[in-house]
Amino acid sequence: MKTLSKSKFVSGIQCDKKLWFDFYRKDLKLPTDDQTQAVFDLGHRIGILAQEIFPNGKDATPEDYSNLKPSIGSTQKWISEKVETIYEATFSAKNTFCMLDILHRNDDEVWAIEVKSSTSVKDYHFTDASLQYFVMKNAGVAPDRFFIMHINNQYLKQGELTSELFTLTDITVQVLANQDWVAENLDRLLKMLEIEQEPVLEIGGHCSDPFGCDYAHHCWKHVPAYSVFNLYRGGKKGWNLYEQSILKIEDIPDNFALTHFQNLQRNGLKNDETYLDKIAIKNIISRWEFPLYFFDFETIFPAIPVLNGTRPYQQVPFQYSLHILEEDGKLTHKEFLANPEDFSNGENPLKQMVEQLKKDFGDKGNIVTYNQSFEILRLKELAQRFPEDADFLYSLVERVVDLLPVFQGGYCYFPAMKNSASIKAVLPAIAPDFTYENLEIQDGGSASSLFHQSIENGNFTDENLRENLLKYCERDTLAMVIIYQFLVKVI
Numbered sequence: 001m002k003t004l005s006k007s008k009f010v011s012g013i014q015c016d017k018k019l020w021f022d023f024y025r026k027d028l029k030l031p032t033d034d035q036t037q038a039v040f041d042l043g044h045r046i047g048i049l050a051q052e053i054f055p056n057g058k059d060a061t062p063e064d065y066s067n068l069k070p071s072i073g074s075t076q077k078w079i080s081e082k083v084e085t086i087y088e089a090t091f092s093a094k095n096t097f098c099m100l101d102i103l104h105r106n107d108d109e110v111w112a113i114e115v116k117s118s119t120s121v122k123d124y125h126f127t128d129a130s131l132q133y134f135v136m137k138n139a140g141v142a143p144d145r146f147f148i149m150h151i152n153n154q155y156l157k158q159g160e161l162t163s164e165l166f167t168l169t170d171i172t173v174q175v176l177a178n179q180d181w182v183a184e185n186l187d188r189l190l191k192m193l194e195i196e197q198e199p200v201l202e203i204g205g206h207c208s209d210p211f212g213c214d215y216a217h218h219c220w221k222h223v224p225a226y227s228v229f230n231l232y233r234g235g236k237k238g239w240n241l242y243e244q245s246i247l248k249i250e251d252i253p254d255n256f257a258l259t260h261f262q263n264l265q266r267n268g269l270k271n272d273e274t275y276l277d278k279i280a281i282k283n284i285i286s287r288w289e290f291p292l293y294f295f296d297f298e299t300i301f302p303a304i305p306v307l308n309g310t311r312p313y314q315q316v317p318f319q320y321s322l323h324i325l326e327e328d329g330k331l332t333h334k335e336f337l338a339n340p341e342d343f344s345n346g347e348n349p350l351k352q353m354v355e356q357l358k359k360d361f362g363d364k365g366n367i368v369t370y371n372q373s374f375e376i377l378r379l380k381e382l383a384q385r386f387p388e389d390a391d392f393l394y395s396l397v398e399r400v401v402d403l404l405p406v407f408q409g410g411y412c413y414f415p416a417m418k419n420s421a422s423i424k425a426v427l428p429a430i431a432p433d434f435t436y437e438n439l440e441i442q443d444g445g446s447a448s449s450l451f452h453q454s455i456e457n458g459n460f461t462d463e464n465l466r467e468n469l470l471k472y473c474e475r476d477t478l479a480m481v482i483i484y485q486f487l488v489k490v491i
């Protein structure tokens with residue numbers, strides 16, 4: 001009989017076939033991508049920080065994951081010696097094994113603690129905690145209480161990190177209530193794995209809930225890359241159409257209810273049709289007052305705050321780009337990029353940014369953004385942080401206008417945009433030669449993670465990084481200028 005780890009059990013709860021592939025078709029599994037690796041790395045870092053809240057524990061982390069016996073033996077020995085805290089406490093029973101982040105003896109109680117990087121307990125946390133409890137109980141160490149230790153999103157960093165960064169949520173009741181469910185599913189999954197034949201299972205909502213699946217490229221190969229599942233804000237429509245054997249957007253019948261944007265998608269594919277509502281576009285952009293300030297922030301949003309006065313996952317601006325377009329067509333560029341070292345050396349990079357904003361913005365003219373709520377929120381947060389500059393920052397907020405509704409509202413649509421109104425989808429449709437492809441940094445996520453790494457490094461991680469970040473952010477606001485100028489020309 002096969003043996004299941006906690007993650008394999010979770011895999012099987014999501015989808016039998018996924019678990020079966022984990023054992024019999026590992027060749028199909030895609031290599032871990034950068035984003036997934038970043039999630040693993042974050043989990044590891046948070047795990048280490050959590051250990052500092054329960055310090056001086058014995059570490060049972062296996063040296064060789066193909067042989068858990070030494071870790072299981074050490075765990076049992078330390079438990080019998082009443083060691084206060086054990087990290088990666090390892091247990092095995094009933095063809096399953098698991099490693100618990102922290103096993104802690106609190107007076108007379110034994111606490112099982114699983115550490116998560118989320119800011120709340122998610123449904124799928126109950127699945128893996130319940131399995132862990134099951135294994136521990138059957139290994140003879142039923143904990144008295146089971147906790148999820150997650151990030152406290154109300155924590156405000158002031159100097160050194162403290163234990164307040166974490167919240168301990170007691171889920172013992174839910175874990176106990178799930179024990180029969182765990183036993184039944186474990187039995188079912190282990191039996192399923194005895195059959196060396198691929199389970200017959202259709203694709204469904206389970207393919208992305210609660211996690212994306214490494215085998216989607218295999219199971220979904222009959223579905224086109226751009227399909228009914230890519231209808232803009234399609235919700236259940238994709239599955240509804242799929243059940244009627246309609247996979248391509250262009251095959252959606254005329255009597256199927258679609259939103260305006262979804263109709264544009266279908267017409268775009270069927271007839272290569274571009275859509276322009278000149279009156280609506282004019283209503284949006286013709287009232288904007290020159291000079292126009294095309295403005296964009298780049299931010300980091302670290303799980304573990306890096307700047308005093310910020311909270312976990314808070315969006316913290318570190319850079320902006322500003323293109324100023326005069327009525328006569330003259331274009332100038334301004335920019336700001338913080339020094340990574342200023343996030344930890346007592347300087348205040350946000351104050352430096354505000355001082356630069358004061359120099360770069362004149363007192364009249366609209367501020368053009370792409371998704372205004374993001375820039376407005378950052379400006380308001382800066383105003384809260386620096387009351388002495390609040391009047392200035394709120395005066396900027398009042399001048400903000402937005403290019404996004406032109407595309408999100410479906411007033412301008414190109415088939416090349418597919419199901420997206422993002423600037424990265426719109427720009428190539430309008431100016432195919434003006435791309436991000438010749439840039440080292442091509443998206444905001446990379447800019448954010450590279451700057452975050454630089455803060456942790458104490459300086460830019462690469463000698464060209466400063467220049468590459470500046471080029472990327474500049475491209476974003478220049479793209480907005482190009483899109484704006486295109487719209488002016490067509491209305």
Ligand code: SF4
Nearest residue numbers: 015018207213216219
């Ligand atoms: S893609 Fe869907 S059906 Fe295929 S293994 Fe993954 S979850 Fe299961």
